[in-house]
Amino acid sequence: MRRIALAVVALVAALLLIAFPVWSAAWESSRYATTILRDMLVLAIFALSLDLLVGSSGLPSLGHAAFFGGGAYAAAIAMQRLATDDLLVGLVAAVLVAAVLALVIGIFAVRSAGIFFLMLTLAFAQLVFAVAFQWTDVTGGSNGFSGVHRPTFLGMDFNGAEALYELVATIFVLVVLFLWRIRSSTYGRALVGLRENERRMRALGYNTTRLKLSAFILAGATAGIGGALSAYALRFVSSNDVSVGRSIEAFVSVLVGGSGTLLGPAVGAVVVLYIERVLPSTLQELTGRQFAEAILGVVFIVFVLAVRQGIVGLARLAYVRARR
Amino acid sequence: MIDIRDLRREFGGIKALAGVTLSVAEGERRAIIGPNGAGKTTLFNILTGELEPTGGTVRLGGVDVTGARPHQLARRGLARMYQRNELFDPLPARDNVSLALCARRGPYRPFTSPPKSERAEADALLERVGLAERAAVPARELSHGERRQLELALALAQRPTVLLLDEPTAGMSPAETSRIAALIDRLERALTIVIVEHDMDVVFRLAERITVLHEGRVIAEGTPQQVRGDTQVNEVYLGKVVA
Amino acid sequence: MSGDVAIQQALNGISFGALLFILAAGLSLIFGMMDVVNLAHGAFYMLGAYVTLFLVQRTGQFYPALVVAPLVVGLLGLVIEPLLLRRLRGRHLDQVLLTIGVSLVVADLIGLTFGREIRSIPLPSGLDRSVTVAGSDYPVYRLFVIAFGIAMAAVLAVVHRRTQLGALIRAGVDDAQMLDALGVDIDRLFATTFAVGAALAGLAGVIAAPVFGIFPGMDTEALINSLIVVVVGGLGTLSGAVAGAGLVGPAYTFGTVLVPQFALALIFAIMAFVLLLRPTGLLGRVRIAR
Numbered sequence: 001m002r003r004i005a006l007a008v009v010a011l012v013a014a015l016l017l018i019a020f021p022v023w024s025a026a027w028e029s030s031r032y033a034t035t036i037l038r039d040m041l042v043l044a045i046f047a048l049s050l051d052l053l054v055g056s057s058g059l060p061s062l063g064h065a066a067f068f069g070g071g072a073y074a075a076a077i078a079m080q081r082l083a084t085d086d087l088l089v090g091l092v093a094a095v096l097v098a099a100v101l102a103l104v105i106g107i108f109a110v111r112s113a114g115i116f117f118l119m120l121t122l123a124f125a126q127l128v129f130a131v132a133f134q135w136t137d138v139t140g141g142s143n144g145f146s147g148v149h150r151p152t153f154l155g156m157d158f159n160g161a162e163a164l165y166e167l168v169a170t171i172f173v174l175v176v177l178f179l180w181r182i183r184s185s186t187y188g189r190a191l192v193g194l195r196e197n198e199r200r201m202r203a204l205g206y207n208t209t210r211l212k213l214s215a216f217i218l219a220g221a222t223a224g225i226g227g228a229l230s231a232y233a234l235r236f237v238s239s240n241d242v243s244v245g246r247s248i249e250a251f252v253s254v255l256v257g258g259s260g261t262l263l264g265p266a267v268g269a270v271v272v273l274y275i276e277r278v279l280p281s282t283l284q285e286l287t288g289r290q291f292a293e294a295i296l297g298v299v300f301i302v303f304v305l306a307v308r309q310g311i312v313g314l315a316r317l318a319y320v321r322a323r324r
Numbered sequence: 325m326i327d328i329r330d331l332r333r334e335f336g337g338i339k340a341l342a343g344v345t346l347s348v349a350e351g352e353r354r355a356i357i358g359p360n361g362a363g364k365t366t367l368f369n370i371l372t373g374e375l376e377p378t379g380g381t382v383r384l385g386g387v388d389v390t391g392a393r394p395h396q397l398a399r400r401g402l403a404r405m406y407q408r409n410e411l412f413d414p415l416p417a418r419d420n421v422s423l424a425l426c427a428r429r430g431p432y433r434p435f436t437s438p439p440k441s442e443r444a445e446a447d448a449l450l451e452r453v454g455l456a457e458r459a460a461v462p463a464r465e466l467s468h469g470e471r472r473q474l475e476l477a478l479a480l481a482q483r484p485t486v487l488l489l490d491e492p493t494a495g496m497s498p499a500e501t502s503r504i505a506a507l508i509d510r511l512e513r514a515l516t517i518v519i520v521e522h523d524m525d526v527v528f529r530l531a532e533r534i535t536v537l538h539e540g541r542v543i544a545e546g547t548p549q550q551v552r553g554d555t556q557v558n559e560v561y562l563g564k565v566v567a
Numbered sequence: 568m569s570g571d572v573a574i575q576q577a578l579n580g581i582s583f584g585a586l587l588f589i590l591a592a593g594l595s596l597i598f599g600m601m602d603v604v605n606l607a608h609g610a611f612y613m614l615g616a617y618v619t620l621f622l623v624q625r626t627g628q629f630y631p632a633l634v635v636a637p638l639v640v641g642l643l644g645l646v647i648e649p650l651l652l653r654r655l656r657g658r659h660l661d662q663v664l665l666t667i668g669v670s671l672v673v674a675d676l677i678g679l680t681f682g683r684e685i686r687s688i689p690l691p692s693g694l695d696r697s698v699t700v701a702g703s704d705y706p707v708y709r710l711f712v713i714a715f716g717i718a719m720a721a722v723l724a725v726v727h728r729r730t731q732l733g734a735l736i737r738a739g740v741d742d743a744q745m746l747d748a749l750g751v752d753i754d755r756l757f758a759t760t761f762a763v764g765a766a767l768a769g770l771a772g773v774i775a776a777p778v779f780g781i782f783p784g785m786d787t788e789a790l791i792n793s794l795i796v797v798v799v800g801g802l803g804t805l806s807g808a809v810a811g812a813g814l815v816g817p818a819y820t821f822g823t824v825l826v827p828q829f830a831l832a833l834i835f836a837i838m839a840f841v842l843l844l845r846p847t848g849l850l851g852r853v854r855i856a857r
Contacts, residue, residue, distance in 0.1 A: 134828055184437060
């Protein structure tokens with residue numbers, strides 16, 4: 001009974017999320033809210049994919065933007081070169097490029113652990129950044145790659161703001177389902193084992209190197225989907241999408257929302273984008289200055305210091321306490 | 325079953341193992357004893373593939389496995405109980421065992437849920453080591469003795485042909501010690517067991533043959549009676565313990 | 568490339584290497600003692616450069632910055648360690664994450680205070696000339712950077728060999744109980760280490776300011792550069808920082824001349840190659856799990 005109730009609640013929540021532009025249409029700020037929410041969901045997909053490494057497997061990657069940005073460039077460039085608007089072409093290109101990048105970087109990175117893993121992923125992602133920044137003929141270099149086509153799929157046109165939002169929200173729901181399925185699978189459990197005790201996992205007969213590499217590729221490919229959606233949403237890709245800053249955005253989202261919780265990173269993404277996109281105009285009005293990044297930094301420090309389990313982790317703890 | 329030839333391992337010039345040759349027959353229960361620093365744990369670490377030897381060979385069931393990785397050896401039927409517990413601390417005891425069962429069954433797929441039978445299988449193993457009541461308790465909340473029992477359950481869940489026990493009674497009370505010794509004693513006879521242990525009562529109770537290591541070399545080998553009577557062994561080791 | 572140009576480029580490479588060394592030495596020092604990779608290192612470097620900008624604008628003098636900027640940045644480190652890092656002692660990864668937050672705050676506050684444009688300062692008086700090297704003019708300032716780097720290496724080597732701090736670093740002592748047993752005040756030791764490491768980053772910022780420019784984003788660049796140096800050279804040892812900087816500095820400079828499009832890629836290729844052969848870097852003492 002409880003499982004059915006839970007499934008119904010989840011389904012209703014998903015439908016409400018996807019239909020946001022419809023039921024918010026009467027609001028004065030509906031269009032603005034839809035745009036912000038769309039970008040929050042893109043960041044959420046990116047953060048969720050990172051949490052497969054940080055939360056599920058205990059692999060603190062600080063270079064995840066390589067796959068997000070790689071996917072964004074791949075979708076934009078493939079659709080332009082092949083002169084097509086087909087959504088599938090963009091998504092497949094994004095997933096393929098992100099997965100190959102993850103394979104190559106992963107081969108080096110998964111041999112290490114902890115702080116070294118963090119350093120190596122950061123450094124290698126910066127290589128991808130350097131390529132994106134310097135390979136002007138293909139990526140547009142420092143000018144970025146503008147004029148990305150909005151996609152079509154099976155006769156549906158996602159050119160309009162509402163349609164595109166609904167596409168992003170639908171894919172977000174699918175990604176959540178995908179990750180939820182992985183977490184409860186034998187594979188997902190093996191990742192948890194990896195996080196908790198790699199030595200024991202090896203002794204039990206798990207090929208931990210291959211396990212880590214596969215998680216790295218899976219997370220990278222999912223981040224690539226997020227990147228492709230970002231390219232569609234903004235109609236623009238730039239080296240920012242591959243930068244350390246973008247990696248940090250995702251990492252902060254994961255930790256603030258709660259790593260290792262299914263939806264925590266999505267909650268974190270909402271907080272992070274609120275600070276980055278909504279707060280600056282408020283600050284500007286109040287103080288005439290902008291220092292949103294500093295506020296983001298302070299929030300992050302507070303969560304690392306005092307609320308390491310994140311918002312969702314904290315809520316879960318409170319729920320368990322209340323039931324006792 | 326295990327065939328070790330001239331195994332050597334150096335750490336920056338210090339010889340932890342200085343040419344160990346050792347054979348354990350299938351189904352045999354062998355104890356390896358010796359003072360601290362004799363090379364027992366180094367030997368285990370090489371046997372399980374966590375350490376590469378500087379020289380020499382290791383054969384397992386007739387196959388040369390020198391330098392094989394830990395997971396490859398585990399899949400060849402080698403399981404280990406660590407001296408210091410290596411558990412999945414936040415996970416319940418049952419999930420600890422499930423992870424071990426899953427490794428054997430393989431392959432682990434992103435869209436396959438664990439089979440329903442796994443829970444029953446895990447519970448059966450927990451019952452076997454005396455943890456039936458504690459299945460839902462996170463490993464970190466178990467007592468030290470219980471954690472050692474869980475450690476054994478993990479090794480058994482691998483359905484090993486060779487079981488390496490690294491000081492199974494380390495840090496245990498006398499009651500816990502006799503319980504885990506009884507547990508080991510009752511294991512199937514087909515299982516080859518190598519045990520490193522400081523508690524001589526446990527060693528003489530469990531082992532059919534004993535190998536004595538000293539400064540990285542084998543200084544004696546034989547039945548418990550033979551080893552007990554060996555003067556050199558008494559000098560370097562037993563003399564201090566049994567008196 | 569002619570012989571003369573090659574000599575000039577070699578000097579450029581060595582001077583860049585000297586700067587990288589000062590930068591990486593601070594990062595490596597903190598790691599060697601505390602097992603923390605300080606990801607705010609780039610922001611500390613940036614702060615050093617902006618303090619220099621401030622002093623040059625106010626006083627017209629460059630040289631005081633060589634003392635003042637490291638002091639300011641060092642003091643900041645002296646505040647941050649007890650205030651933030653100490654609360655997470657023993658949780659190394661969380662400490663590293665904390666430094667990400669610190670770097671966001673420091674870099675943004677610098678932008679808030681000094682504006683977000685690219686700035687520059689003139690070469691300091693006395694070092695703004697050129698001398699003839701291998702038949703053509705070569706800026707004296709770059710020679711100064713080389714000399715300064717070598718001097719710093721000498722000073723740090725003495726500290727490393729002759730002081731208690733150096734002895735502790737060489738022993739690789741980072742266990743609180745062990746330090747207690749040795750009668751070391753661990754709080755003071757860690758705060759000092761973090762402050763000195765931060766001050767080195769600030770000093771590198773001063774040295775870099777007249778030639779490499781002062782701009783938002785310089786923090787990330789410096790952080791990545793110093794990470795590459797310590798990954799290549801080996802983390803936690805002084806000789807590792809020397810080796811890494813000595814390899815990466817010239818390699819980057821020659822890469823920029825010979826294969827401009829792929830200069831950065833070349834550096835990463837070197838890094839990948841070193842990692843394949845020696846996962847702990849050329850002279851690293853830290854073991855990484857197999």
